[in-house]
Each structure stands twice: as structure tokens, then as C-alpha cells.
Amino acid sequence: MMSPLHALCPIHPERCSPYSPSSRRFLNPLLADLRTCFSKQLIHTVYRQHPDWAAQITERTAEKLINWKAAGTLRLQVLRVLYEKHIRPCPPQDMLSFIQEGGSALKNHAVFEALQAFLKTRGPRGDNWRLWEAPFKKPDTPEVARFAHTHQEEVGFWLFLQWLAVKSLKYAARTAREAGMPIGLIADIAVGLAPSGAECWSQQDNFLIGASIGAPPDQLAPAGQNWGLTTFSPQALQQNGYEAFIAMLRAGFAAGGGIRFDHVMGLERIWLIPDGGNSNEGTYLTMPQADLKNLLALESVRAGGMVIGEDLGTVPKGFRSRMAEKKYGA
Incomplete structure (x- = not known):
């Protein structure tokens, strides 16, 4: 990995x-x-x-x-x-x-x-x-x-x-x-993007520029977390046929063996904080989870690669069993 x-x-x-x-x-x-x-x-x-x-x-x-x-x-x-x-x-x-x-x-x-x-x-x-x-x-x-x-x-x-x-x-x-690794290389996919970067500039409608993702207050971080990254706009994903999400997956699967999805809970919901706000002032943004999971499964089969989800932090109830239904490792 x-x-x-x-x-x-x-x-x-x-x-x-x-x-x-x-x-x-x-x-x-x-x-x-x-x-x-x-x-x-x-x-x-x-x-x-x-x-x-x-x-x-x-x-x-x-x-x-x-x-x-x-x-x-x-x-x-x-x-x-x-x-x-x-x-x-x-x-x-x-x-x-x-x-x-x-x-x-x-x-x-x-x-x-x-x-x-x-x-x-x-x-x-x-x-x-x-x-x-x-x-x-x-x-x-x-x-x-x-x-x-x-x-x-x-x-x-x-x-x-x-x-x-x-x-x-x-x-x-x-x-x-060729050296004998049966699975091969597994690529890690970051949970978000720097809002000042190339992808947000070139596809501004696809991302929630003006807000950051993070995590709500918990035992690890009582004040919450702000990662300084942005994420997909759910509405734009649906309107554009999930092109940006699919392109991201295909880039990850290009390594050959599979992908590790950082903060995989983001397929269902993600903590969103307005620019200038404190981490505890955010709210959960619901993602089109059924479509995202189905596309992830489809691209996995298409590439012949495995999927691993990193699920540390605040995990929605029943999330791991829902991931297991798709045969993802988490």
C-alpha cells in the first residue's frame, strides 16, 4: 500500500x-x-x-x-x-x-x-x-x-x-x-482537495469551494477537526453524471492492485464547515451514497482491483455492515 x-x-x-x-x-x-x-x-x-x-x-x-x-x-x-x-x-x-x-x-x-x-x-x-x-x-x-x-x-x-x-x-x-506480489500496488485516495489547487480551478462547479471538511468533536479532538480541504458537491456530481468521481477512481485504480479510500464514511456523509467557522460549527452533508457505492463497485470490477476503506473516527451506525454488503474491506 x-x-x-x-x-x-x-x-x-x-x-x-x-x-x-x-x-x-x-x-x-x-x-x-x-x-x-x-x-x-x-x-x-x-x-x-x-x-x-x-x-x-x-x-x-x-x-x-x-x-x-x-x-x-x-x-x-x-x-x-x-x-x-x-x-x-x-x-x-x-x-x-x-x-x-x-x-x-x-x-x-x-x-x-x-x-x-x-x-x-x-x-x-x-x-x-x-x-x-x-x-x-x-x-x-x-x-x-x-x-x-x-x-x-x-x-x-x-x-x-x-x-x-x-x-x-x-x-x-x-x-x-513480476516480483511475485499477487495483488500488486494499492493506491491511497485522499478524502478531499486543496481548494487552491488545479482540480478545483479547472472544475469549480464540481466542488464546494468556500467550505472545508473535517470531523465533529469527539474524544480524540474535543474541539473537532478542520482539514482545510474541500469535497464534491453532491448536486453537481448527479448533474454531471458523476464524471469527476469516476475519473478520481480510475486514476487510483491505475496503480493496478486496488485503492484505499481515506475516510470512507465520506461516501455516506461528511462533516462540512463554512469558511471562517469553527470545527464545531459544521454539519453533516449527505452524499448520494447508493450511487457512489455502486460506482465504486463497478470501477473496482472494471479495473480488477480491490477496495479498502479507512473507517477511523465517528462511524455512522450500520456503516461497516453496509460496506461489507459490497464486499469492501474496512
Whole structure:
């Protein structure tokens, strides 16, 4: 079982919690294995051309704890050099096919990454799309289209990173099976999304931006919990044929063996707190549980993967037996 591999905030590698993702559809490229695309000899050659990298790697290796900011920044520098010199001039056909198959969702993710990095250089508000200038707050404006056109190379870099990350995950999953793991890798799916991230920007109608999820007061946390994440809008899910939920599941099942659903009680209800409110001022939001559970079962069969639900905390009465009816492990 792996921690979530979700896309985070690459311009801030120090924001490294995999449970506060920018997107659950796409992957964290800092975890990608360069060797799935580049030969060991080529990688060593590139490193030799940048002697300052060796000193940084030595320093990072000697540290007892991961310095995510320094390590992530260096990693992106390496990836950018490899892209500029060995991918951008002549992109591999399977990368071009990957981009085409990814459609507008993949393109919007890459545009967001490029736009966020660009706006960050212009001031601190660049971190959070909700503070951007109005023309950039939605993905389908003429200004965003113009940015994507004039920054094609930068957008291409972020598309490349997703392609590399997916190749790496497929390689890891295949290696695990070949090594004798009968189930294979199990991917963890975070319970919510960072409201300032790529998925909320590109699909604003699908999420309850302006509210946070958490947990009501209990013995563990007498004041309650606010996780600083947002969740699906039940009405939008139903209106859009559950497309966002299905896409999230398919991204998780891509690891091959199955998924672990964080705070699986969220399939039935989830504690919702208005922005600015205290954790104990929230209320339970009822989800379309029958549809969500049926879709989860359907996608599990479709992918040939198992489902595990994490059910710590305040559990609704009869929840575990209802999950058992679907043959989920909880």
C-alpha cells in the first residue's frame, strides 16, 4: 500500500502532505523515475554537466529528514534540463498519444501548473487562484487561452511531467507483479482537495469551494477537526453524471492492485464547515451514497482491483455492515 501519489503544489515542494492534493486525477511528478524514460548513461551525463547538482545531492543525502523544498527544487531543475534538451525538440510518439488521450482535463492541469508558476513570480497572490486577477480565475477565458498559446513550451513541460509520472507508476506496478506480489500496488485516495489547487480551478462547479471538511468533536479532538480541504458537491456530481468521481477512481485504480479510500464514511456523509467557522460549527452533508457505492463497485470490477476503506473516527451506525454488503474491506 502506497501513500497518495496525487499531484501537489510543485512551486512549493515543502507542501509535501499527500493528503492535501491539488488534484486526485493526476500524479506528483517529483516521485517519477527518470530511468523509465532516460538511460542511466544519459542521466549521469546531464549531472556531470551541472557539477553544482552533485554537491546538493551529497548535502541532501546526508540529512536525516527530507528537505522537500531543496530536494523538490533540484528535482524540477533536473527534469527541466532533460525536457528541454531531450524531449521538447522531438517529443516521443507515446507522449503525444498520452497528451491527446488526456484531453481537456490533462491540458487544463498543465495550464494551471504553468500559470501558477508564472503568477507566483509576480507576487504572493500567485499561490492561490482565488486571489488571481479575474480573467485567470476560470480555465475557459480568452486570457487563459492566450496564456497557454504564448507559453506553449512551459505548458509542454508540465504535460511531459505527467507522462513521465504515469510511465513510472506503470513500471512500478508491473515490476511489483513480476516480483511475485499477487495483488500488486494499492493506491491511497485522499478524502478531499486543496481548494487552491488545479482540480478545483479547472472544475469549480464540481466542488464546494468556500467550505472545508473535517470531523465533529469527539474524544480524540474535543474541539473537532478542520482539514482545510474541500469535497464534491453532491448536486453537481448527479448533474454531471458523476464524471469527476469516476475519473478520481480510475486514476487510483491505475496503480493496478486496488485503492484505499481515506475516510470512507465520506461516501455516506461528511462533516462540512463554512469558511471562517469553527470545527464545531459544521454539519453533516449527505452524499448520494447508493450511487457512489455502486460506482465504486463497478470501477473496482472494471479495473480488477480491490477496495479498502479507512473507517477511523465517528462511524455512522450500520456503516461497516453496509460496506461489507459490497464486499469492501474496512
